[in-house]
Amino acid sequence: MALTLRTLTADGLAEFQRVLDSSFLHDSTDDELERWRGLFEPERHHAVFDGDELIGGGGIQSRDITVPGAGPQPVAAVTSVGVKPGHRRRGVMTRVMRAQLDSLHEGREAIAALWASEAAIYPRFGYGLAAEFSRLSVPRGAAFRRGVSTGGERVREVSRDEAMPVAKAVYEDVRPGRTGWLSRTDAAWDYHFADTERDRGGLSAYRYALHPQGYAVYRVKNDWQDRGPRGELHVRELVARTDEAFAALYRYLLDVDLVGELKFFTASDDPVVHLLEDSRLALRSRSDSLWVRVVDVDRALAQRRYQSDVDAVLEVSDEFCPWNAGRWRFTVKDGAATVQRVDDDPDVVLDVQALGAAYLGGTRLVSLARAQHVQEVTPGVLNALSHAFLGDREPHCPEVF
Template sequence: MNDGMALTLRTLTADDLPEFQRVVNSSFLMDSVEDQLERWRGLFEPERHHAVFDGDELIGGGGIQSREITLPGTGPRPVAAVTSVGVKPGHRRRGVLTRVMRAQLHGLHDEGGEAIAALWASEAAIYPRFGYGLAAEFARLEVPRGAKFRSGVSIGDDRVREVSRDEAMPVMKAVYEDLRPGRTGWLSRTDAAWEHQFADTERDRGGLTAYHYALHPQGYAAYRIKHDWQDRGPRNELHVREIAARTDEAYAALYRYLLDVDMVGELKFFTASDDPVTHLLDDARLALRGRSDSLWVRIVDVDRALTQRRYGSDVDVVLDVADEFCPWNAARWRFTVKDGAATVQRVDDDPDVVLDVQALGAAYLGGTRLTSLARAQRVREVTAGALNALSHALLGDQDPHCPEVF
């Protein structure tokens, strides 16, 4: 079988953006829209995007956004936010994705770039083979309108106001920046990222209304409405995009406001897996929750990555790490934590815990227990007690959550 011309790979230039956008959109079975090109351009770092060509035809690629992610205990640290990964229909199963992944990860290592990469996966079976581990989940929350809070919940006296987008945006940015250093999994946002995340053309709405913005003196909420008028009256759905607040009281006040919006049947929200709303409600069962994967994390360099965050307890173990795709990580590493800070050294000592880099990435943000991964046969304890000690040290004080798809 003739597979056509030899495939080549290179980084992109600013002039490549229109064709790259068309290929990525086609890979996701989406139409390309010219007016979205400028929105992409604000996020596009051509030197951090790789594309594979069959002759002169661009057939697939992927990019990196230079962002920060909040890590347990240390706050924002650089992350290679992998985005816009796709292969043109008709060119699958030719190794295109593998070449892009190798160029990204090996490039980060060779150039001393970010110690970790992260992405949202279009299909959950794709990225584990490149060493990405499931590090965070979100909750698909559904709560009926009017659900009562339990006795004793304070929402304060400050009023929540509906405002215009122009009035809301500066406040939202300020609140987000105040909160980001303490929220594991949150990403830095440039002005272009804010515009992209809250894009509000008819195409962006998916059959819902334009965004509504609600401000509290200490927080904000953004939401859309999906209309549903039934014979017995309106049962509209209120789809929350984001809630953020500097205080617990303000968070409760914003939830109370949203749950009391007239002509709504139900509130829906893709939220943090440990969102406190269940414990705010008088009847916790009214909050229906389903969980799904969100962030997948890839450890680029074991020694650099493990020293960038803090840990919940002291531990001293030797890890035997397997990593076929990035072989510089495949080694035995002494991982020592004292007073929250870690040191990592390559050693020849006998291992205490055996695991692969995917498991290490899954546990990195503190939301996935290594003990659970051991039950799934991804981690093996060699020295009795070592696994529990390591798993406990890695756990964070909160579930990691990324409030945006990038």
């Protein structure tokens, strides 16, 4: 039977969620479904049907993301992409990706972003690996180096009701300067900090630590051994307006009793390693987080700012979104870019995946050239272009959406 594609309606969430549960080998509860409803935008969810049977789909959340030098900008936060077992390898996901990107072309968002369940899936649709996170592990009590100031303000453990208004205010103050951070509605806060028994995964309920200039949210996994307690403290989020508050919150977490190790999925450039007296105590491993897709080359490249002036003709290949393919003059003056379609000879040849990977300023174009995503035609231009794209800090997204 022929496959058809439709957008969903408000009453289609339960059926759509059943397909996602089947795809991700998950069993949603009624509580989870209602929580998800607050983030559900039915008109931005595409579903593929085989006759009357819903067999796959994908959605978009309307969010803002902080981009280098320009603060929050619109992003299509792609989510809930899945295909029901037994219906795979039939082009279902390709149809969803096609519908999403066609709908975004020349619309509100010039870029799309997602977390990939499998890293091999999304490059074929033009997504590039734009950000990573670190799995950080630090032993309890690890000393800070001499001279680190934690200020004189006390960190307090408080209830969720007291913590959340403060956390939301701090997050909103900090977010515009943190590349990769997303806007959050109240529904997004409720979703990401849900705290039912099922959400805990065998760990404790969330605990909330407040500093006048920041907050930390964490869980604990108890582990009582013959030589004493060796629990794990799992940080969910640590946000601070000031460097002293950041250090004070880390110091507090590292000194919690009955704990053997602090664990945190954190930014790849988390400065805690430089706070420690012995930097080797901070064990880190990296993994992919955000994948970015440039929807419209001219709009996307013009909405962020750049580190240095450059003038180059880019020849972009993009089989999935042919409106991006061709030659573009990319000119940066005093951080601001103009992008115009031209017929001039190219200085650099690259694929759209490379532009997505470099977009948030964490992936160097010179590295992508070594991976054969980028080719320099005019000597010297690639180094200048690569430097211009760099951000002030490594991009990081503190939530999976």
